Amino acid sequence: MSARWLLPTPDTELGDSLARQLGVSRLTAQVLINRGLKDADSARAFLNPQLNDLADPDLLPDIGAAVERMFAAARNKEKVLIYGDYDVDGTSATALLVRFLRLAGLDVDYYVPHRIQEGYGLNIAAIEEFKQRGVDLIITVDCGVGSVAECEHARAAGIDVIVTDHHEPGEQVASACAVVDPKLTGHLHLFRELSGVGVAFKVAWAVAKRFSTGQKISEEFRGFLLNSLGLVALGTVADVVPLLGENRVLVRYGLKALSSSAGPGLRALMDRARIRHGRLSSVDIAFGLGPRLNAAGRMADAALAVDLMITDDGAVAQEIAETLERHNVDRQKLQNDIFQHAREMVLQQADFDGSRAIVLAHDSWHPDVVGIVASKLVDEFNRPTALIAIEGGVGRGSARSVQGFNLFDVLDGFRDRMNSFGGHAAAAGFQITTENIPGLREHLDRAAKELAPELFQPAIQVDAEVELDDLSERLISELELLAPHGQANRRPLFVARGLRIAGKPKLMGMKGQHISFYVSNGKASLRVVGFGLGEELYDRIIGGERSCSVVFSPRIDTWSGSGVLELQIKDIDLGP
Numbered sequence: 001m002s003a004r005w006l007l008p009t010p011d012t013e014l015g016d017s018l019a020r021q022l023g024v025s026r027l028t029a030q031v032l033i034n035r036g037l038k039d040a041d042s043a044r045a046f047l048n049p050q051l052n053d054l055a056d057p058d059l060l061p062d063i064g065a066a067v068e069r070m071f072a073a074a075r076n077k078e079k080v081l082i083y084g085d086y087d088v089d090g091t092s093a094t095a096l097l098v099r100f101l102r103l104a105g106l107d108v109d110y111y112v113p114h115r116i117q118e119g120y121g122l123n124i125a126a127i128e129e130f131k132q133r134g135v136d137l138i139i140t141v142d143c144g145v146g147s148v149a150e151c152e153h154a155r156a157a158g159i160d161v162i163v164t165d166h167h168e169p170g171e172q173v174a175s176a177c178a179v180v181d182p183k184l185t186g187h188l189h190l191f192r193e194l195s196g197v198g199v200a201f202k203v204a205w206a207v208a209k210r211f212s213t214g215q216k217i218s219e220e221f222r223g224f225l226l227n228s229l230g231l232v233a234l235g236t237v238a239d240v241v242p243l244l245g246e247n248r249v250l251v252r253y254g255l256k257a258l259s260s261s262a263g264p265g266l267r268a269l270m271d272r273a274r275i276r277h278g279r280l281s282s283v284d285i286a287f288g289l290g291p292r293l294n295a296a297g298r299m300a301d302a303a304l305a306v307d308l309m310i311t312d313d314g315a316v317a318q319e320i321a322e323t324l325e326r327h328n329v330d331r332q333k334l335q336n337d338i339f340q341h342a343r344e345m346v347l348q349q350a351d352f353d354g355s356r357a358i359v360l361a362h363d364s365w366h367p368d369v370v371g372i373v374a375s376k377l378v379d380e381f382n383r384p385t386a387l388i389a390i391e392g393g394v395g396r397g398s399a400r401s402v403q404g405f406n407l408f409d410v411l412d413g414f415r416d417r418m419n420s421f422g423g424h425a426a427a428a429g430f431q432i433t434t435e436n437i438p439g440l441r442e443h444l445d446r447a448a449k450e451l452a453p454e455l456f457q458p459a460i461q462v463d464a465e466v467e468l469d470d471l472s473e474r475l476i477s478e479l480e481l482l483a484p485h486g487q488a489n490r491r492p493l494f495v496a497r498g499l500r501i502a503g504k505p506k507l508m509g510m511k512g513q514h515i516s517f518y519v520s521n522g523k524a525s526l527r528v529v530g531f532g533l534g535e536e537l538y539d540r541i542i543g544g545e546r547s548c549s550v551v552f553s554p555r556i557d558t559w560s561g562s563g564v565l566e567l568q569i570k571d572i573d574l575g576p
Helices: 012-022 026-034 040-047 063-075 088-103 124-132 148-156 196-211 219-238 245-261 264-272 282-299 303-310 314-348 370-381 407-412 434-449 473-480 534-541
Strands: 004-006 079-083 107-111 137-141 160-164 178-180 358-362 385-391 394-400 420-423 427-433 459-461 494-508 514-520 525-530 547-556 565-574
Touching (some): 026 040, 063 178, 088 137, 088 196, 088 282, 088 303, 137 196, 148 160, 160 196, 196 219, 196 245, 219 245, 264 282, 264 303, 264 314, 282 303, 282 314, 314 358, 314 370, 370 394, 385 434, 394 434, 407 420, 407 427, 427 434, 473 547, 494 534, 514 534
Parallel strands (some): 079 107, 079 137, 137 160, 525 565
Antiparallel strands (some): 394 427, 420 427, 494 547
């Protein structure tokens, strides 16, 4: 544990002013300032997001044409097909539109391509199948903005296409009845960072306005939209888009919807993940529900995830949830095997110390797990990482980035030597022939070396230095107003120095992988919990009392039911 601790210089005057205006502690005010919220109005809006803060869906590009085409499909009793993606964002968006358009009276089915056999986005073979099935209209979710040839093929086959997507458009944008993507420039929709399911929600909202008979949305549609925010939260958190702006609103209210009105499928999955239904957090999605839903597409068929989210049958829900749990266990084992292999390859690289990027490829790896492993390697080595699973001379890769390194922009400069490519600043997927992999490695490494070396050194951004006796339950309650936490809105971290470790540490977990111990500053003594740090820390502090400094997130222990304030450590500096 040797990361640099980066602390901002506190703005005492501004902090005092903001604390007075908001009625919060100076420590909470400093956290808000660190998040760029330096005036009372913006800070107040951040602490109290409202559904009214969401922009009207009519501001989205092409939304009017999309809605009118769906209205015509309902009037003419046409066959409509939702074409999704196999990740959580795509399957939750698929489930949302299937349920809503069926509620609106449309004849709707759905299709999710096989991750390995078909890959990402629209494909011509599937369109030919839809033609045989008599499909009149395809609506994409979480994909399609770059499907130029595929949309042309659908048009020639007599099938209209509406694209709803949130990915960065390339040089060419698909020609369709409508292309609804907030990242298309020159349009009035101000928030560009919606997830795929966030766009699907806005589309459903716009359709609800058009299909309602009065000026207001009908109560039936309104109730559906409010409940569907649970699906929006699910896909938004899982897709690691910034939890700011409209995403913050959608996830804040979506977590409440998941807690109170999730369907039988997601309730069954919560039970498998041992998630308490009453009060969900973004962590429950990121580490509980998300991986289990993703396991469907990685290990079997992503349609299982959609089926789980659209079923109203409790028995069916239990059966699918159990299947997803088994797939997730298999995924975890496969992921761990690949991680250990990839990690050994990194450490055996002769030029590792001189490189700034990691690009690895192997023909024994499963293409649907390499993205997760790439993320784990980024966490350990703090370098942009691409892992590629090779089969038949073609590699399917996933890349993950470090803060300050825009993967999409960098990989876009290598687009002409890849078979396909898509993604955003933090993550990307691609296909590439084996002969171009060395060139990709050089390209990523060269781009990374143009950035400041500090970006590639492990560092922890800390919000403020505190004393243990500064911490209280009231402060924790204030800090909880900053949730939901995730991409671009991390959980607040603090540092406390000059502490003494009191008593002996205790190992926790079935394998002793976690640790707890007490620290004191002479005025207050608090329990510290270190998840996954048992092996690393136990032997170092078992000898008795020692001095230390810790970086931590304060929290109330609700899991054991004690309700006691404790510290969850992120890093520790042990003294003599």
